[in-house]
Amino acid sequence: MSYLVLARKWRPRAFPELLGQDSVVRALRFALGEGRVHHAYLFSGIRGVGKTTVARILAKALNCEQGTSPDPCGVCSACQEIDAGRFADLIEVDAASRTKVDDTRELLDNVQYAPTRGRYKVYLIDEVHMLSTHSFNALLKTLEEPPPHVKFILATTDPQKLPVTVLSRCQKFALRRLSDTQIRDHLASILREEAVAFDEGALASLARAADGSARDALSLLDQAIAAGGGAVREAAVREMLGAVAPDLIHRVVTTLAEGDGEALLANIDEAYSLGVEPEPFLADLVRALHDIAVAQAVTSASGDDWTEAMAARLDPETVQLYYEIGCIGRRQLSVAPDPETGLRMTVLRMLAFRPTEGEVAPAPSTPRRAERQAPPTAAPRPQPQTPLPKNAEPVIVSRVESESHAAMLGLGTRSEAQAPLPGEQVAGAESVLEGLGLAGLMKHIVMNAVLEKKGDGLVVTVDTEAGKLLNPERIDMLKKALCAYYKGPVAVDVIVGSVTGTPAQLRQEAAEAAQRRARDALAADPGVEALKRTFNARVNENTVRPRDDKPEEQKA
Ligand SMILES: [Zn+2]
Structure with missing residues (x-):
């Protein structure tokens, strides 16, 4: 015939x-x-x-x-x-x-x-x-x-x-590029006319490979009939196109999401032993990432179960990054020592750029981040000597609720109308507050307060928000803690007001400065620059972490 x-x-x-x-x-x-x-x-x-x-x-x-x-x-x-x-x-x-x-x-x-x-x-x-x-x-x-x-x-x-x-x-x-469905239907009708047996899955692979071209689809169909000995079968077509079983692509993306390098490479080895060519493999991988990104962007997109699950599991920036690495990897296959090495390096690069679990940062300046970046303070730290900044003077209590709350507790408040407090800075106020040995809510309160001297006594001004947590017992605990710290009776006034220069704020500023330095260092790093240039990469700023959490040395 x-x-x-x-x-x-x-x-x-x-x-x-x-x-x-x-x-x-x-x-x-x-x-x-x-x-x-x-x-x-x-x-x-x-x-x-x-x-x-x-x-x-x-x-x-x-x-x-x-x-x-x-x-x-x-x-x-x-x-x-x-x-x-x-x-x-x-x-x-x-x-x-x-x-x-x-x-x-x-x-x-x-x-x-x-x-x-x-x-x-x-x-x-x-x-x-x-x-x-x-x-x-x-x-x-x-x-x-x-x-x-x-x-x-x-x-x-x-x-x-x-x-x-x-x-x-x-x-x-x-003239319009043909859709996969148009091509698939066209091939099916031709095969029925020609009385050639076929699998639907085979036609789907052929349609995808034809990439919108009717002529390419037909010449691929010719090859497929020859390869399948007179029938168009999925396995033969996949082998002919060097196409990859969807399951294998799914496993590769899943192991990437899990950060399991060993399983990742095992899957690549398996693909290779099945005779899968690196180029179509990467193309299918990139296509799968595209589908995930679409499912993330369009809630009504009808992805399959696996795609939907991955869309929920991976964060959109990571998917974008994998996609970019995949596309660049495809381009670089021709200059890799051999295609298999190029493929391995591409998936390993994806693995390397994967953000570590739990390190997806919340937006900067949220309290959670400040807390997480603050080193644990178990014992009083004599250092660093942190003089209160000049503008640390508490100024106003603007919120009526705070005022009424403070009034209920018999606490003083500060308002603009009042004369500035004749308070003096307490040397190392920050470390005094941190060194009170308080935990939990009490620690949160003192971390959001400033400490000043007034006459022979002390004034603790608790930030408006943290001030809402004050109650008579806690005020008492705070006073006792200060007396214990100074080893003797001290007159302590606790008031509520908006304050700057609290330990929490200083820590946050230090953390942000460290973050800025890390980012600047990274930006100035010739290695990173080369990465950006070579891979057309961009630094995901949210994943930049300072190497340690030491507060910035005070410049003043
Ligand atoms: Zn005619």
């Missing part, structure tokens, strides 16, 4: 057979029906999507011996010669191979002569964007004043490269 190559056998020969180009077909049929065919058309679209096929059908519609119509008969000698590619008045030029101005001039010199066989001379110039500037100028002259018996059909994969002067003289149609 000898197969006529499917791509040729199933090439559409009439407008209704064209796949997925409904609006183009409608417009052309209408023009033909009305007898108002433009003198120059430009068809753009990816390779194998049907540009020259449309052009040939149009040439038939114009030259069919039954008369110009949207439905050429397909049986007259003009129609048959056009289908067979030997019609004298259809002049096909591949601009990719004819870029010399002389060739185009020679071609266009003949434009003035009447057609030998049909009603119209049809010039089909494929990949027209490849013409030289001189050739474009020669073409342009003809397009400006075309003889009535001449039609130009220009086709291109890259319309951006055409001069505006040419574009403006053509009626333009963009």
Whole structure:
């Protein structure tokens, strides 16, 4: 049994057979029906999507011996010669191979002569964007004043490269890339016609590999029939395409999410032993990451269960980063010592850039972060000597609720109306407060307070928010703790107000400064710079951590 190559056998020969180009077909049929065919058309679209096929059908519609119509008969000698590619008045030029101005001039010199066989001379110039500037100028002259018996059909994969002067003289149609579903359905109907058995999964793989091109889909189908010994089977197709079982991709992403390097490499080894090629493997991996990102961005997206689960598990920035690393990895496969090494390095790079579990930082300046970054303080720390900043003076209590709360407790408050407290700074106030040996809520209260001297006694001003936690017992505990610290009775006034320079604030400032330094150091690091340049990477600022949590040395 000898197969006529499917791509040729199933090439559409009439407008209704064209796949997925409904609006183009409608417009052309209408023009033909009305007898108002433009003198120059430009068809753009990816390779194998049907540009020259449309052009040939149009040439038939114009030259069919039954008369110009949207439905050429397909049986007259003009129609048959056009289908067979030997019609004298259809002049096909591949601009990719004819870029010399002389060739185009020679071609266009003949434009003035009447057609030998049909009603119209049809010039089909494929990949027209490849013409030289001189050739474009020669073409342009003809397009400006075309003889009535001449039609130009220009086709291109890259319309951006055409001069505006040419574009403006053509009626333009963009042919659509075919969807996977369109291709799958098309292949299925052909296989039924051809009485060839097939698996749905095989067609899905073929459609994806065809990447929107009907011609590529058909030539892949030819190969698949040969590879499957007369049937189109999923395993054979996967092997032929070097495609990867979805399960294997799922396992690789899952092990990445788990940070399990050993399992990750075991999966890569398995893929390799199954004969999977690194390039399609990475392509499928990147596609899976894309699906996860879509599921994260669009809640209504109908991803499969696994994709949905991964979308919930991975944070969107990580998915973006993996995707970038995957794409760059694909590009670098050709310069890797061998593709397998390139693949391994790419997934290892993903693993290396993975944020450690639990290190996804909350937004800066949240109390949680400040607490987490603050080192534990078990014992009083004599150092650092932290003089209270000048602006540490408590100023106002603005919240009525705080005032009423303070009043309930018989506590004083500070307001702008009141004269500034004649308090003096207590040397090492921060370490005094930290050194009181208080825990839990009490610790939270003193960490959000400032301590000043007033006469012979002390004033503790608790921050408005933390002040809400005060009650008589806690005030008493605070007073006792201060007396214990100073080893003797001390008069302590506890008031509530907005304050600056509390231990918590100082720690947070120090942590933020350390974070800034880490970020700056990273930005200035030539190694990081090289990473950015080589991998087109960007630093995920939220994952930058200072190497230690030492508070910034005081500059004053
Ligand atoms: Zn005909």
